[in-house]
Amino acid sequence: MPAAAKRPLIVPVFLPQAGCPHRCAFCNQNAITGIAAFPDPASIQAAITSGLRFRSRKRAATQIAFYGGNFLGLAVERIRRLLDLATIFVDQGLVDGIRFSTRPDTIDAARLDLLAGYPVAAIEIGVQSMHAAVLRACRRGHTPEDSRRAARRIKARGYLLGVQMMVGLPDDTAQRSFASGLEIAAMEPDFVRIYPTLVFRGSRLAKWFETGAYTPLGLEAAVRQVKHLCLLFGRQNIPVIRMGLQASAQLDARTDLVAGPYHPAFGHLVWEEIFLDMVRHVLASGKIPETDIELRVHPRSVSRLRGYKNRNTQTIMRAIAPGNLTMLPDESLDTEAVVVNGQYCRPADLDILSERSSGPQMPFLKNCSESV
Numbered sequence: 001m002p003a004a005a006k007r008p009l010i011v012p013v014f015l016p017q018a019g020c021p022h023r024c025a026f027c028n029q030n031a032i033t034g035i036a037a038f039p040d041p042a043s044i045q046a047a048i049t050s051g052l053r054f055r056s057r058k059r060a061a062t063q064i065a066f067y068g069g070n071f072l073g074l075a076v077e078r079i080r081r082l083l084d085l086a087t088i089f090v091d092q093g094l095v096d097g098i099r100f101s102t103r104p105d106t107i108d109a110a111r112l113d114l115l116a117g118y119p120v121a122a123i124e125i126g127v128q129s130m131h132a133a134v135l136r137a138c139r140r141g142h143t144p145e146d147s148r149r150a151a152r153r154i155k156a157r158g159y160l161l162g163v164q165m166m167v168g169l170p171d172d173t174a175q176r177s178f179a180s181g182l183e184i185a186a187m188e189p190d191f192v193r194i195y196p197t198l199v200f201r202g203s204r205l206a207k208w209f210e211t212g213a214y215t216p217l218g219l220e221a222a223v224r225q226v227k228h229l230c231l232l233f234g235r236q237n238i239p240v241i242r243m244g245l246q247a248s249a250q251l252d253a254r255t256d257l258v259a260g261p262y263h264p265a266f267g268h269l270v271w272e273e274i275f276l277d278m279v280r281h282v283l284a285s286g287k288i289p290e291t292d293i294e295l296r297v298h299p300r301s302v303s304r305l306r307g308y309k310n311r312n313t314q315t316i317m318r319a320i321a322p323g324n325l326t327m328l329p330d331e332s333l334d335t336e337a338v339v340v341n342g343q344y345c346r347p348a349d350l351d352i353l354s355e356r357s358s359g360p361q362m363p364f365l366k367n368c369s370e371s372v
């Protein structure tokens, strides 16, 4: 996995569904962001000023981010006004740059020309899936080729490329989402976000859920799929900067969340699984003859190793019984490693193919195992 580089502080400004040509089947940005309407300039300035309170030296940079809509789908004048407003903060030295999320089919030469002269650092595209049937089922209105082309254009202009993808979409499968991950990795993005599909009130997906036409992934299956993608991107040195939606009081209250694998610490659940897999990997290697086991991890990874309510601890204790288990924090280790009785293991040591062998058969993997 890539080294944990300092990440920028993101100061988000939510523009719910602004600039979208239609509403994708899974989307209800008002429910996700908790924002009901397009904010006026005063509210945007207030949101940025409020977000700047979290600036710290621990962060590499501070960026204003326009999220929750299709930024380059907005009217040209509106794009300019938002960029002008954000640039004032950059000119004042309070912010280092701008980023935004947009649909892949908005990335064309004319729209990219609009950005010239503005301090835009990164562009995030909502790819969601690289499978044409899944995109059609979601009513996305763009193709996998749109995403490939957008990625090439963004990189050619020198912007950092972020890619957002989802698992558990209508017509999606574990195989299709993993194949999407392989295609996304081939775009060489600078970072990736992975979201399990949730069912929000007011979305087309909610209607399909009510009629039984759509069934969301369970939490366990969603964690497993995202884990495999996380390992895949890690193998390619592509940072996964978010797994699962940011927790919020609104999501936790489930006011607008009808169904789906929401967990306030979804990314932590994924990492717990990876740490358990690493311990199992070493134990299964036959290199540890003793039954008394000592595990060492960086202090910041102790909770990932122990797992939610100590479930990893209990699983490992059952596996080594009647041996004893000791867990020790060790600051000399990197945060993604575990040492089992002196045997080092990192996520890159896990065999994604065998990790996946307990799931459904994946015939396509025969063709792409080299890139995994």
Ligand code: SF4
Pocket: 017, 018, 020, 021, 022, 023, 024, 027, 028, 029, 068, 069, 070, 103, 126
């Ligand atoms: S998913 Fe993105 S493009 Fe689709 S409606 Fe929501 S904000 Fe717009």
